[in-house]
Amino acid sequence: MNLTRAVSAVALVSLFGIGCGEPLPGAEGKATPQVAPELLSQSSALSTTIYNGYPVTVSGGLGSVQTFYLVNPAPAEKLSFTLRGGTGDADVYVKRYAEPTFTDYDCVSDAVGNTENCVYTTGVEDDQPYYVVVYGYEAYSNVTLHAYYSHPLALATTVTPNLNQLSRTVYEVDVPAGKKRLQVTATQSFGQSGAFKVYVRQGSAPAVPSAVDCTADSATLPAVCSIINPVAGKAYVMVEGVGNVTSFNLRVDALTK
Incomplete structure (x- = not known):
């Protein structure tokens, strides 16, 4: 051929x-x-x-x-x-x-x-x-x-993923140059339930379990992942449902301090 x-x-x-x-x-x-x-x-x-x-x-x-x-x-x-x-x-x-x-x-x-x-x-x-x-x-x-x-996610914007057990969704974030910290925060409000995990990686989507820059889960809320001095460009946040029905709030911020 x-x-x-x-x-x-x-x-x-x-x-x-x-x-x-x-x-x-x-x-x-x-x-x-x-x-x-x-x-x-x-x-x-x-x-x-x-x-x-x-x-x-x-x-x-x-x-x-x-x-x-x-x-x-x-x-x-x-x-x-x-x-x-x-x-x-x-x-x-x-x-x-x-x-x-x-x-x-x-x-x-x-x-x-x-x-x-x-x-x-x-x-x-x-x-x-x-x-x-x-x-x-x-x-x-x-x-x-x-x-x-994957889905694009703007900085400082809250989304509410809905996941089944073991399902995974990736969000793609544009990180500006000159930021001191990339912070991913997951919380649950009244009426939301289910266990979940959050994985963050710069440059490519997290390839769990080996290629991950930061991990957090719902065992401790808020679940927070922070990357110091992030590289400008793409960062990827993967969320995984651990419980059968998972609902929570997800937000990504690029901070100057």
Whole structure:
């Protein structure tokens, strides 16, 4: 199969509302993958189910193909598929409604190494299947595949997440330069109930349990996470329901002292 490696993220966003993440140096020089069609078919038949907000660790050999299936992403402004960490070099292909191939996909991220991003920025639908192929451009090991939908959250604005047990939701915050503290506060008012956890990470969504900058939970209210001298840019707040029905108030502030 042939694959044009120099994919334009701008074209993908304009046509599909989908972006391919960082066009890192060297990505365009990678050779075309050569995988027999029957290998793709076998991989699709053995798809592994993944869940919103729950990362999985993947490893594979040179030329290996693994297929993953995301169950029931909720309606959201953004749906992200990322690879991070580990060793070697794996690439990601994503398609909605059907398994991607090397010639038929919504998004491909094929940077050198394992920093890969495929992001749907519009039209994230409820009850629709999303399929991910992880291809071993080189042998790779202990790489984190993470799929999650996220919502923008303005600073100093209170939202009220409603979570089921073990469900996770991510909020994306823009942190200005020059702030001394990023503070995430969760409280419960009269009539709200349920146990929950809060995870905060700068730069990427929290990949619990290993990649988290700060954690708080409802055992002590208010639940507060503070990051001193936060880096300007994106910060991500993930909330997880521990009880069957969870309702609480969430607010993020960037403070000057």
